[in-house]
Amino acid sequence: MAMSAPLDLFNQYVDGELSPADWELLEAWISAEPGNAKAFLDWMALQAWTHDALRGHLLQQVLSEEPPLACAALKPDAKRPAWKTWAAVAASIIAAASYYWMQPLQTNEPAGPAAPVAIAAAGAAANADVVDTADAGARNANEQEMTEPNWPGGLSDSIAASLTGLRHCVWQDPAAAIGIGRQLHAGSRIALESGVARVTFESGAEALLKGPCDFIVDNAMHGTIRYGRVSVTAPKRAYGFRIRAPNAEVIDLGTEFGVAVDQGGHSEVHVFSGEVLSRSVDREGQQHGELIRVTANNAVKFADPAQSPSKIATNTSLFARKRMAAVAASARESVPSDAQLALWLAADASVKMAKDKPRKRVVAWSDILYGDNISAEDALQPDSAAQPALARKAINGRPAVRFNGSSSYLVTTPLETTDNQTIFIVCQFGKGAERPGRKRGSQILNYNGPPHRLVSSTYEPGVLQIGEPLAKKFEATRLGGKLFSGRLNGRDVSESEMYCEPLGAGVPIILAYRYDLEHHTSSLLINNELIDTKPALRPAGVTSRKVIGKHGFMKFHFAGDIGELLIFNSALEADDMNSVTQYLSKKYDISLKPPSAASTALSTDVEN
Amino acid sequence: MKFESRLSHDDGDADDDRTELAALWEQARPAVFAYLTATVYDFHRAEDLLQEVAVAIAGKFHTFDHERSFLAWAIGIARNRVLLYFREQARDRRHFSDATFQLLAEAAQQYPPEEGSPKREALRHCLDKTTGRRRRVLDLRYTGGLSIAEIAARLDMTNSAVKIMLHRVRAAIEQCVERRIAQEGRWR
Numbered sequence A: 001m002a003m004s005a006p007l008d009l010f011n012q013y014v015d016g017e018l019s020p021a022d023w024e025l026l027e028a029w030i031s032a033e034p035g036n037a038k039a040f041l042d043w044m045a046l047q048a049w050t051h052d053a054l055r056g057h058l059l060q061q062v063l064s065e066e067p068p069l070a071c072a073a074l075k076p077d078a079k080r081p082a083w084k085t086w087a088a089v090a091a092s093i094i095a096a097a098s099y100y101w102m103q104p105l106q107t108n109e110p111a112g113p114a115a116p117v118a119i120a121a122a123g124a125a126a127n128a129d130v131v132d133t134a135d136a137g138a139r140n141a142n143e144q145e146m147t148e149p150n151w152p153g154g155l156s157d158s159i160a161a162s163l164t165g166l167r168h169c170v171w172q173d174p175a176a177a178i179g180i181g182r183q184l185h186a187g188s189r190i191a192l193e194s195g196v197a198r199v200t201f202e203s204g205a206e207a208l209l210k211g212p213c214d215f216i217v218d219n220a221m222h223g224t225i226r227y228g229r230v231s232v233t234a235p236k237r238a239y240g241f242r243i244r245a246p247n248a249e250v251i252d253l254g255t256e257f258g259v260a261v262d263q264g265g266h267s268e269v270h271v272f273s274g275e276v277l278s279r280s281v282d283r284e285g286q287q288h289g290e291l292i293r294v295t296a297n298n299a300v301k302f303a304d305p306a307q308s309p310s311k312i313a314t315n316t317s318l319f320a321r322k323r324m325a326a327v328a329a330s331a332r333e334s335v336p337s338d339a340q341l342a343l344w345l346a347a348d349a350s351v352k353m354a355k356d357k358p359r360k361r362v363v364a365w366s367d368i369l370y371g372d373n374i375s376a377e378d379a380l381q382p383d384s385a386a387q388p389a390l391a392r393k394a395i396n397g398r399p400a401v402r403f404n405g406s407s408s409y410l411v412t413t414p415l416e417t418t419d420n421q422t423i424f425i426v427c428q429f430g431k432g433a434e435r436p437g438r439k440r441g442s443q444i445l446n447y448n449g450p451p452h453r454l455v456s457s458t459y460e461p462g463v464l465q466i467g468e469p470l471a472k473k474f475e476a477t478r479l480g481g482k483l484f485s486g487r488l489n490g491r492d493v494s495e496s497e498m499y500c501e502p503l504g505a506g507v508p509i510i511l512a513y514r515y516d517l518e519h520h521t522s523s524l525l526i527n528n529e530l531i532d533t534k535p536a537l538r539p540a541g542v543t544s545r546k547v548i549g550k551h552g553f554m555k556f557h558f559a560g561d562i563g564e565l566l567i568f569n570s571a572l573e574a575d576d577m578n579s580v581t582q583y584l585s586k587k588y589d590i591s592l593k594p595p596s597a598a599s600t601a602l603s604t605d606v607e608n
Numbered sequence B: 001m002k003f004e005s006r007l008s009h010d011d012g013d014a015d016d017d018r019t020e021l022a023a024l025w026e027q028a029r030p031a032v033f034a035y036l037t038a039t040v041y042d043f044h045r046a047e048d049l050l051q052e053v054a055v056a057i058a059g060k061f062h063t064f065d066h067e068r069s070f071l072a073w074a075i076g077i078a079r080n081r082v083l084l085y086f087r088e089q090a091r092d093r094r095h096f097s098d099a100t101f102q103l104l105a106e107a108a109q110q111y112p113p114e115e116g117s118p119k120r121e122a123l124r125h126c127l128d129k130t131t132g133r134r135r136r137v138l139d140l141r142y143t144g145g146l147s148i149a150e151i152a153a154r155l156d157m158t159n160s161a162v163k164i165m166l167h168r169v170r171a172a173i174e175q176c177v178e179r180r181i182a183q184e185g186r187w188r
Helices: A007-014 A020-032 A034-063 A069-073 A082-097 A100-106 A117-124 A141-145 A329-334 A574-588 A595-607 B002-007 B011-040 B043-063 B070-089 B098-109 B113-128 B132-142 B148-154 B159-187
Strands: A159-171 A183-185 A188-201 A206-219 A222-233 A242-245 A248-252 A256-261 A267-273 A275-280 A292-295 A298-302 A310-312 A341-346 A351-353 A362-365 A389-395 A398-404 A410-412 A415-417 A420-429 A443-446 A463-467 A480-488 A491-499 A509-516 A521-526 A529-534 A542-544 A559-568
Touching (some): A007 A020, A007 A034, A020 A034, A020 B098, A034 B011, A034 B043, A034 B098, A159 A206, A183 A188, A188 A222, A242 A256, A267 A275, A267 A292, A275 A298, A329 A574, A389 A420, A389 A559, A415 B148, A420 A443, A420 A574, A443 A559, A480 A509, A480 A521, A491 A521, A509 A574, A559 A574, B011 B043, B011 B070, B011 B098, B043 B070, B070 B098, B113 B159, B132 B148, B132 B159, B148 B159
Parallel strands (some): A222 A242
Antiparallel strands (some): A206 A222, A222 A256, A242 A248, A275 A292, A298 A310, A341 A559, A398 A559, A415 A542, A443 A463, A480 A491, A509 A521, A521 A529
């Protein structure tokens, strides 16, 4: 007879969360009595079968989806609103790869916090007891005047992707050329004679299109390649992402793959890593062949519809592939590659300028792919009036992106950040920050980009913000960070709120803000000097667009320069903190406080 | 010799072999998958290993001694694959000792062939009744392969809330399956 099963250990084991000590406990329990191994196996069998059943259910849903928009578009009579297609896809795919603001589509639970700010503001207007109105949403006419208009082009349900990269592109129809940073509605077409275009889907999937090609963005989870070559990298949250070709379709199962379509409409599917499902289809989108599983380093060709696809040799050179950045040796030695780096922007390495006038305007600040950071969440600004400038000798002679304090800002594509984080920013305030009459603080980084969340309760993840105090403790050029945690008893609540003394204009600094929910502590360091520590008690993890250079939705613009910005999805250990700080210090020639005192304090903080 | 007798098979015998193998594998597969999941604690990796075991079994079936238990033979192959996996591909991944692997293999070998089907049928019924956020957490963990932290970030929950929810929903499903099987037993 088996001893009472330690279900806590079973759960931690199957979730990969078992501590070394608990491993020993579990092993000891399994061997303690003859029936225990069977009891453990029974429990694990139930989990395995649960996985089987759920996966079977998911695949059934994926496979029974309706044809994507592009296929429907081939038939003039078959018009279908883009949002309906996306909704249908989301309803089936969401189970494994839900995109957070679409959640209300498939649950009976209260709608999430994805309501637009305008609605949020109306709902919150009754609350007179306002501490810091900028966080929860504008509540009166004056406040609403300070609210930014929508992100260019708005963010309706039909936004499916963004054009995040162009390299030597010649468009088939110059009149149909699309600028970098532009958002792509469902049905958008990218037809190139030559060059490479990068499309980042809202689901997180990235497609690299190599000209000549003709590609349609169907929705956040679908693309259609009519002709040419596309390579796709799909993160976990884009599980089930699908590429349709004239005579085949490919369903991602967490992978990197390429699809090539020749002049005759024949398709090749090449899998670089992971696996995909593939099958033949006809031009009406009807599925014909059996699903086949294609795994890494394998390729198949769909030619004659009457025959099964044939196995062919893989040829990765056919496709444009995502490249990890060539990071300088000094950076490789200093920036940890295994600490969940999520975003890395450096003004000297990854700024893309607008091609049209005025020159020196930044249209994209590319995420440097290095180490754990394998998906590029670039910061974009397609609106020329809101593009920041590139100042080539801004911070001690190094380049920086310059924000004018009135209109310029950048917005990343949706970026997943977690409860534990470390943010580094090299920046300096400009003279505009010291102009008389300022009453509101500006922000350098805000995690509540469009579509803005209404953080209505302190149980939801808060909004991390780096900048000056917004209102109550405002003093120009005081710099720090906080987690806006929502509203409690009619009042806005922020925590881990820490600021340094006013820095003044033209003073370059290295800010490090470390939020460690796991150990309930947060810290602010300026130039390696520990400014403050505060308890970290509320969740911060969220997938959202990050706004750089202003508040999430208010007109609180930063006047100054940003040379570099790194976000790690982990609370870095003291050694790593010090290493990154030293690297930035040398690069930007910024003097640090004596490291011993700061490091000791942070080490103690981490251990506690 | 087995090999010689294999050479003497005509096409009809080969078809019989395939049919027999398919039937035996169908019965053994749930136990083999349970064993793999219990030892590598990663559903996707367990699935990959299951494929490898299936391929190995198909390739070696002509060496299978029909006097032995097919399940025991299959579990033996699975155990070797697991050991190879941890030795070559997942050196840094923590795993049970060889002795525990052996205990689990012995337990898996005792699985009655019919163990799977009523439980799986009951499980499907119980999963259909699991809806809303509980179902979403299950889907993200089991089919999406997301970690606790990733689920928490995706669903705007804390890590501990996700752990508690998974713990509870697993317990609820287990109880539901047991109730369902008991009810079906009464109806028969």
